[in-house]
Amino acid sequence: MGYNKNGLNLNFDFVRAPGSNDVTINMTATNSGNSEITDFVFQAAVPKSFALNLQPPSGNQIAAFGLGSVTQSMLIKNPTKVSKNYHRIIIDFLKLCLVLALLFH
Numbered sequence: 001m002g003y004n005k006n007g008l009n010l011n012f013d014f015v016r017a018p019g020s021n022d023v024t025i026n027m028t029a030t031n032s033g034n035s036e037i038t039d040f041v042f043q044a045a046v047p048k049s050f051a052l053n054l055q056p057p058s059g060n061q062i063a064a065f066g067l068g069s070v071t072q073s074m075l076i077k078n079p080t081k082v083s084k085n086y087h088r089i090i091i092d093f094l095k096l097c098l099v100l101a102l103l104f105h
Contacts, residue, residue, distance in 0.1 A: 007033025008062075010042075021078040029070045031062040042072055051077040 003010040009032060015024045031037050040060050046052045057072040 007031050007035075007064075008037065023076045023078075025074045025076065027072045027074070029062055029072075030066050031064055031068070032066050034064050036064050037062040040070055042070075044074055046076055049078070053077075 002012065009030045011028045011030075013026045013028075015026070016022070027042060029040060029042065038061050040057075040062055042057065044052060044054055053075040055073040055075075057070050059070050062068050062070055
């Protein structure tokens with residue numbers, strides 16, 4: 001899954017351990033624009049029935065022209081096993097949070 005707007009490119013890779021309800025999401029942010037992105041902060045939220053462990057990012061500046069990146073990992077736990085399709089719930093929720101973060105940044 002990815003996001004691309006105004007040169008900011010976000011790619012999400014989902015990893016689920018066999019037999020586990022936990023999902024690790026690895027986010028990579030790159031910048032194809034012609035200006036450096038400074039003070040980059042990625043925020044995420046999940047529904048109350050999930051637990052989110054957001055790891056520290058690799059940095060907060062993304063060089064222009066695709067010459068750099070910021071990575072960040074998130075562990076999402078589904079202790080109540082709410083839905084078999086919770087990957088779709090997480091993706092939709094992350095998209096909403098991303099849009100809100102970009103609007104208010």
